[in-house]
Amino acid sequence: QLQLQESGPGLVKPSETLSLTCTVSGVSITTTNDYWGWIRQPPGKGLEWIGSIHYNGNTRYNPSVMSRVTVSVDTSKDQFSLRLSSVTAADTAVYYCARVWRGATTWFDPWGQGTLVSVSS
């Protein structure tokens, strides 16, 4: 059964870089032609798609964060990662990773449980 699990620091200082990793289990990233994505949800608010990556390294990013975001993949570990630079309080959110079906910009299933990242000094 495919499962995803986010990991990384829960607290990041303003202007620093947020780094999270998503570990995929139950399937190898390289055996599927799907993408793998990051979505975030500020406390009490809605969902925002951040970006997606294919195991071959192809990426797509949301223009709202494109200048600050990098998504990378480590196929040897079945992991993909998110880096978001120059964070502010507005980047405080629960960050989810998910499988993106049949392309870089489609629907998400399943999702990881999510990890709360707070930006504060």
Add this chain to the structure above:
Amino acid sequence: EIVMTQSPATLSVSPGERATLSCRASQRVGSNLAWYQQKPGQAPRLLISGASTRATGIPARFSGSGSGTEFTLTISSLQSEDFAVYYCQQYNNWPGTFGQGTKVEIK
């Protein structure tokens, strides 16, 4: 960017009753629409993709309809476990965008 507008913001329904949730897109998105359910403290769960195709394991009481700019999620007979927030998401245009959610609460 396509704006997704969900209505109502909150829907009060008694168990066993029918719930109808609406989602409107600011531009036509064909049938490229998904619905998710999110319970407190949990990740969203995919219910519907392609506007009307139920995801694996989703009960038949959940149904989706619509195309273009107007979409509907119907829960035919609400069970206790269905009280949650529901989000629609278009994936016709980059970036995919979500609605602000409809909270289905117990009446």
